[in-house]
Amino acid sequence: MAQVQATKFKNPVVNWIDSRLPIFTMLDHEYNHYPMPRNVNYLWAFGAIAGIMLVIMIATGLFLAMQYSSHTSLAFNSVERIMRDVNYGWLLRYVHANGASMFFIAVYIHMFRGMYYGSYKAPREILWILGVIIFLVMMGTAFMGYVLPWGQMSFWGATVITNLFSAFPIVGDPIVTLLWGGFSVDNPTLNRFFALHFLLPFVLLGLVILHTAALHVCGSNNPLGIEPKGPQDTVPFNPYVTVKDGFAVVIFMIIYAVFVFFMPNYMGHPDNYIPANPLVTPAHIVPEWYFLPFYAMLRAIPDKLGGVLAMFGSIALLAFLPWLDRSKIRSCKFRPIYRQFFWILAIDALILGYAGAMPAEGSWLLIARIGTAYYFFHFLILLPLLGKLERPSQLPNSISESVLKGGGGIAAGAHAKPMEKA
Amino acid sequence: MRALKTAILSAALALGIAGAAQASEGVHIPKQSWAHSGIFGTIDKAAAQRGFQIYKEVCSACHSMHLVPIRTLAGIGFKEDELKALAAGYEVQAGPNDAGEMFMRPGIPADHFPSPFPNDQAARVANNGALPPDLSLMAKARVGGEDYLYAFLTGFEEPPPGVHIMDGMNYNKVFPGHQVGMPNILQPDGVTFADGTKATVEQQAHDVATFLTFVAEPHLDARKQMGVKVILFLLVLAGLMYAAKRKLWSTLH
Numbered sequence: 001m002a003q004v005q006a007t008k009f010k011n012p013v014v015n016w017i018d019s020r021l022p023i024f025t026m027l028d029h030e031y032n033h034y035p036m037p038r039n040v041n042y043l044w045a046f047g048a049i050a051g052i053m054l055v056i057m058i059a060t061g062l063f064l065a066m067q068y069s070s071h072t073s074l075a076f077n078s079v080e081r082i083m084r085d086v087n088y089g090w091l092l093r094y095v096h097a098n099g100a101s102m103f104f105i106a107v108y109i110h111m112f113r114g115m116y117y118g119s120y121k122a123p124r125e126i127l128w129i130l131g132v133i134i135f136l137v138m139m140g141t142a143f144m145g146y147v148l149p150w151g152q153m154s155f156w157g158a159t160v161i162t163n164l165f166s167a168f169p170i171v172g173d174p175i176v177t178l179l180w181g182g183f184s185v186d187n188p189t190l191n192r193f194f195a196l197h198f199l200l201p202f203v204l205l206g207l208v209i210l211h212t213a214a215l216h217v218c219g220s221n222n223p224l225g226i227e228p229k230g231p232q233d234t235v236p237f238n239p240y241v242t243v244k245d246g247f248a249v250v251i252f253m254i255i256y257a258v259f260v261f262f263m264p265n266y267m268g269h270p271d272n273y274i275p276a277n278p279l280v281t282p283a284h285i286v287p288e289w290y291f292l293p294f295y296a297m298l299r300a301i302p303d304k305l306g307g308v309l310a311m312f313g314s315i316a317l318l319a320f321l322p323w324l325d326r327s328k329i330r331s332c333k334f335r336p337i338y339r340q341f342f343w344i345l346a347i348d349a350l351i352l353g354y355a356g357a358m359p360a361e362g363s364w365l366l367i368a369r370i371g372t373a374y375y376f377f378h379f380l381i382l383l384p385l386l387g388k389l390e391r392p393s394q395l396p397n398s399i400s401e402s403v404l405k406g407g408g409g410i411a412a413g414a415h416a417k418p419m420e421k422a
Numbered sequence: 423m424r425a426l427k428t429a430i431l432s433a434a435l436a437l438g439i440a441g442a443a444q445a446s447e448g449v450h451i452p453k454q455s456w457a458h459s460g461i462f463g464t465i466d467k468a469a470a471q472r473g474f475q476i477y478k479e480v481c482s483a484c485h486s487m488h489l490v491p492i493r494t495l496a497g498i499g500f501k502e503d504e505l506k507a508l509a510a511g512y513e514v515q516a517g518p519n520d521a522g523e524m525f526m527r528p529g530i531p532a533d534h535f536p537s538p539f540p541n542d543q544a545a546r547v548a549n550n551g552a553l554p555p556d557l558s559l560m561a562k563a564r565v566g567g568e569d570y571l572y573a574f575l576t577g578f579e580e581p582p583p584g585v586h587i588m589d590g591m592n593y594n595k596v597f598p599g600h601q602v603g604m605p606n607i608l609q610p611d612g613v614t615f616a617d618g619t620k621a622t623v624e625q626q627a628h629d630v631a632t633f634l635t636f637v638a639e640p641h642l643d644a645r646k647q648m649g650v651k652v653i654l655f656l657l658v659l660a661g662l663m664y665a666a667k668r669k670l671w672s673t674l675h
Contacts, residue, residue: 080489090641243670247663254656261649273563
């Protein structure tokens with residue numbers, strides 16, 4: 001972005017503004033001419049999809065907040081008022097509630113895509129770490145959002161998760177008191193969770209802007225994991241990738257709409273339609289599905305502090321991925337052994353998710369323990385070792401050679417100096 | 423204090439606030455056929471009206487439905503004058519008046535359905551310690567939804583040999599723990615339907631479950647109808663986007 005040079009626009013008003021504040025030049029540069037590797041597949045659309053989900057969540061959340069009351073005696077009924085009496089309130093709430101799940105689906109696919117194609121490797125380490133921070137803030141935001149309707153799962157989920165912090169010695173209890181705003185989950189807790197749930201999405205927005213800025217410094221990775229070598233290897237972002245991403249977004253929206261309109265409570269829990277009652281504990285306290293693998297790790301360790309450390313550690317570990325993976329080759333396409341272990345890790349995550357939904361006893365506990373052990377084994381032992389032991393297959397010379405079998409034409413309107421980004 | 427807490431806890435548990443226990447106990451909830459299920463399904467208004475009659479004549483003696491305004495029934499075909507007449511049949515507390523006193527007035531359609539007891543404690547005293555849960559969201563607040571409600575309402579039977587039922591409790595084959603404070607309330611011909619439908623227990627259970635689905639989700643029909651339009655629009659848009667993408671990218675090869 002540093003090398004922005006004023007572009008000449010047709011519209012004189014745009015030109016007037018641009019010569020004083022070059023936002024149009026910047027947008028033109030970053031979104032019209034931004035060179036995308038021509039071989040990116042549809043998995044590369046999930047970054048854009050996640051960004052759109054964030055905008056949808058902020059937009060619907062804003063209007064829900066106008067009708068919601070963050071007091072324990074009013075919260076549940078105010079949500080029901082939104083569902084019954086506010087014009088299209090049911091639509092806003094179902095779009096928002098299912099939107100959280102769809103946001104996580106997009107982000108999980110986005111993360112696994114990054115892991116499969118080695119998108120975290122140099123020079124994209126900070127880009128990846130920003131992504132891990134976005135994921136963490138997202139989890140916090142989603143958790144606090146689930147507390148707001150003040151149903152049974154809201155209340156008991158809040159109780160279980162905030163209590164985790166009490167596992168830390170010395171600082172633990174003061175942290176919990178601070179989170180609660182008192183000595184149990186109560187009205188002050190709900191109030192501060194609402195305030196934070198309103199704030200954090202804007203923090204997320206800022207992080208997403210940084211994430212995108214970091215991306216546009218080194219450019220997008222691609223399925224081959226090799227850098228573009230010239231304009232024959234890339235296409236300008238607009239219109240090629242905007243149209244391709246646009247198609248992917250519409251398909252994603254169709255799946256989203258199926259949930260919103262035909263099974264809006266499928267991903268929720270019936271207990272959350274029962275008002276919060278501190279005297280009655282639900283038979284099984286289950287978090288939302290997107291937390292289940294981490295919940296399984298938490299319960300797999302017989303020690304409370306150990307479980308909490310395992311859960312937070314499993315996420316913190318991701319930030320060190322660029323250094324744990326010692327292989328110079330990015331894409332799994334050229335890593336025959338790692339490719340298999342990648343899929344084992346993906347299956348491990350699914351198994352952990354299923355175990356997290358089951359009662360922590362008997363064989364499910366054992367499965368969760370093996371799954372947790374494997375998760376850490378994968379990142380801490382397997383990845384560093386594979387980088388040394390594995391013999392990668394032959395990398396192609398260039399993207400265009402691999403994709404077009406002997407090079408192809410340069411895309412119409414391709415950037416004059418594509419190398420400045422690569 | 424401790425004894426009181428235990429009593430409240432066990433009563434509340436017995437009343438099935440722990441609906442989730444269902445899944446782990448492995449009680450099978452058979453699926454029923456509902457007019458409102460499926461993509462194009464809409465609430466069966468005649469059934470919901472019969473269900474409302476049962477709610478009014480039977481359920482509402484113990485169960486509140488305090489999140490639901492009376493005007494909601496316009497969604498199952500009640501006309502404005504019918505709603506006004508229906509609402510006027512309820513006594514609603516209002517006030518204070520100029521003398522600073524609360525008074526009773528006839529209800530209007532904007533009023534919510536009045537609760538049978540002034541508070542939870544009064545409800546417990548009148549019901550052997552058990553709290554009859556509010557019905558506003560019952561169809562969404564139990565695993566199995568309306569299928570569970572049907573199975574529950576038709577699930578009262580004599581306890582199997584060897585099962586001891588506590589005093590004042592009843593055996594229900596689908597209720598978590600099988601002991602429930604609510605008695606087997608639906609009787610054959612316990613109500614007389616104006617439309618001539620025979621009031622078997624199964625018919626009543628089906629109608630009440632339909633009605634409770636409607637009050638839990640009054641915009642169900644509008645939601646599904648909008649969903650069909652939204653998805654049709656998105657499918658056409660997806661087709662156009664794909665065609666545009668194909669055409670554009672074909673110039674690259």
